[in-house]
Amino acid sequence: MPTDIEIARSTPLKTITDIAASIDIPSDVLNPYGRYIAKLDRSFIAQLMDRPRGKLILVTAISPTAAGEGKTTTVIGLGDALKRVGCKTMLALREPSLGPCFGQKGGATGGGRSQVAPMDAINLHFTGDFHAISAAHNLLAAMVDNHVYWGNELNIDTRRINWGRVVDMNDRALRDIVVGLGGPSNGYSHSSRYDITVASEIMAIFCLAKDFDDLQERLARIVVAETTDRQPVTAGDLKAVGAMAALLADAMQPNLVQTLEGTPALVHGGPFANIAHGCNSVIATETALRLADYVVTEAGFGADLGAEKFLDIKCRQTGLSPDACVVVATLRALKMHGGVAKADLAHEDIEALKRGFANLERHVKNMQSFGLPVVVALNHFVTDTEAEFAVVRDLCRDRLGVEAIFSSHWSDGGAGAEKLARQVIEAIASSAVNLKLTYSDDQPLTEKIRSVAQKIYGAADIAVEASAAATLAKLEKEGWGNLPVCIAKTQYSFSTDKNLMGAPSGHIIPIREIRLSAGAGFVVALCGDIMTMPGLPRKPAAEAISVTRDGLVDGLF
Template identity: 55%
Template sequence: MNLKTEVKSDIEIARESQMKPIVEIAATVGLSDDDIELFGKYKAKLSADTLKKLQTKESGKIILVTSINPTPAGEGKSTVTVGLADAFTSLGKKTMIAMREPSLGPTMGIKGGATGGGYSQVLPMEDINLHFTGDLHAITTANNALAALLDNHLQQGNELQIDQRRIVWKRALDLNDRALRKIVIGLGGPVQGVPREDGFDITVASEIMAVLCLAADLNDLKARLGRMVIAYNINREPVTVADLDVEGALTLLLKDAVKPNLVQTIEHTPALIHGGPFANIAHGCNSVIATTAAAKLADFVITEAGFGADLGAEKFLHIKGRSAGIKPEAVVIVATVRALKMHGGMIKSELKNESVAALTAGFANLKKHIETIESFGLPFVVAINRFITDTEAEVLALLELCRQENIPVALTEVWEKGGAGGVELAEKVLKAIDTNETEYQPLYDLSDPLDVKIRTIVQKVYGASDVEFSPKAKKQLEEFDDFGWGHFPICMAKTQYSLSDDPAKLGRPADFTVLVRELKPSVGAGFIVALTGDVMTMPGLPKQPAALKMDVDENGQAVGLF
């Protein structure tokens, strides 16, 4: 690649692309005009009747895209997901994408949008990265309606004898706002409510987001909402949404948000984008409804899970896959020369300098994620997502490192070339599926005690020596077992930047112990969250948030989205 060539921004490339009417995209997977609900010319939702009709069809093969631990250098997992799907389409395979919806918090904060990049994007990227079809706003509203109904219950006599010191339900906002992490509400006298401590989570950390993404259908959504634990009473017994008798109202607010959103890539591959729980807090996968619907409509589904294989992929396999009864036929592990150099000790400002030594040192991080996927018994291919700053010596060195370890690998250039840059990867994924002789196997049984499940993840996936539980976590392990929650899978809340619980430990750390400081029941979602490190459920903004570069021009078009 010529480094002197002017590089267009993602939004410029998106604007220059010609979208087809969404009714034409729907027709490519056998959907008629009556099967979709239009949101303008280029967006649609699958109707409730369509989702019911699809349940009787055979399912296609699901391919999961994951990555190494992310760094500020970027990995491009969403870009590879889109490019791989376009490559499958170019090979004549009936293919769909199933991806998460972006959150406004990261979009306006530090991470940017989540629609891919370059010539491997889903469109319309401006809409998807902003308000889209309103799903996240509906989830925010349902979350806060529950909070308001809960506080009203306290105001009106507290029939359930809720201990206001032990209310665990927080309010939500789909923005990064650290000032709302801990607040006091109900000030101003008797008519203003009952004073108590409260706080906000970012919407994608709300259990309602996790519930929506794991629900099989509307009825399952309602049942899961009813099981959510919102507080404990004066006898320290859990109080649920069903006890408050408001699961019907919450379901009403979510009746449209539960329907998957249909859009398209630059190369017109159909994509279902739906739901978006964070992978370092929740389970990091798009909705079960979208993934299963895509599998009914296409022969191949390319889906992704948030952050590295230690988070999103592990949770896809232990939580989403078990809940929905699905498993991937193959896994793609995305790595970049830049990120591996950071894992090998280079700082971001030096990445433009060639360093095969740093790349070689950072290769250990990729090796650990490969070992994790192998431990599940799944075939895989490593995708080297090429950046324009990568030198030939670095790329050749990484390919050679993979070949020395007999690691199936493909150089991908989907950012620059779209689907054409992912054909080699697509062919190797198809070969991995066809020649696979292993069988998928979870790393723990649901019947294992909660502490055993946590220790299994910590040791087998992170490579830690052991796990340590705080006194509070030890007490919660006993309480949760008494409440009948011991059979749930574990959802680890951990930094995405390291295999350990310390974001500064890059590469492949060794001889470390993970501290679980607290457990949080997500009974509606159907998992127990284990909180480690300093993971925040309401992120803050950086010193120079992306929002500072955002604007709108005189024609009403977005500026500064990426």
């Protein structure tokens, strides 16, 4: 079987002007990056906002395993299938981060016959959006240190600077650092940190801002430090907003690309869902909804992370509401949740499937608790058996009242997902969504965290460390208590123990640190041992990547 990149390169692409024309985007509002990528002009997007929205389909998944689930691949296959059955369709996806590309997880352009293209360009640098976000974040960090160096007019307490730096790469050595060493000419010595760019508050602001004015207002609200009398110091106080916005101006225009079957896709923004809010940009989602009758989007990792944040943060802030939800699983992954080792997944195991179904069941029930109609997509593998599929199909119908659809889009492209597309269309047509969020705005921050832990994770309670509790109390006193919460925890389990698979219940969620993201408009709760700067694995994917004599990237999936 050819690799993903071999499939992508063997598939002829349409020019980006042809892709734009297929969705009624005039060529004069495109800012091309070569023949197959373009940014959409901001003024064109503003003109679209008076149009009615199309139907929004949120694709999420079970808790990820080493067996693979294929959420992005399913988004793309479903989008191609909707187009094949006659629907005017667009995709709204996140951009890949270089960290996973060179680390362990890989890229984020789908796989097999269901990919967005050009996959190598999208996975490596793309249009430079992440670099612009990194530069804006690090400019603000430099301006904080520079302000202190030149007299500290704002009276910043150098012990309470909370704005570190970012880089779009996995690098555990940068998690805790000391800057300003070398004497007075290099500034002042203080501890700091690096996060990966996808965890930056600038990334969250970038993805939640409704337009360029909203972007600048949010940037101004970023709290970077406190004064010696414990008052907040913001990016607005430092007069950094204009320069940061200038760095982000081009990046704020969403990127238009295509699937291998020519379905238009907006790929824009990319916060992780285990350490951030896990959704593509609001601008891309809203633009797609004004251009297409059906828009397929995704939220990162399992439904307990990305989908919960999509609904409790993105929808809360924007008024968006999905018309249907697709939960992606594989029989292999369900068997792994049922206790089967990865090496034994090719063997039929009905009992393991029944045990592992608990993970899928909780994710589906969680999505139903938001008031969403749900369809289960079972991403097909060659080792799957009809008997195994029948077990999951019947369990979905009997316990959950939902349909599970076997889908072969990885090998067959959109043709392999047509049944899934028709089931989603039927679910939308037969259901009226009344979105129900996990908690209300007026609940205290601690109760919001507890609500997610108990209602979504199945936990008995939370355990808040003393320093985190003090921060929560301080934020409440300062007037931030109405914000939603963004919980950072392992993606591999409903608990904070990545090895606890299936659907654990009655566990305790430990809250070790609280961070305010005032510009993004949420409060981050870090749980267990989750890190906002990942490390590379023992054998990083970077070791297999190279460039041929012809200048083509090799070894990229």
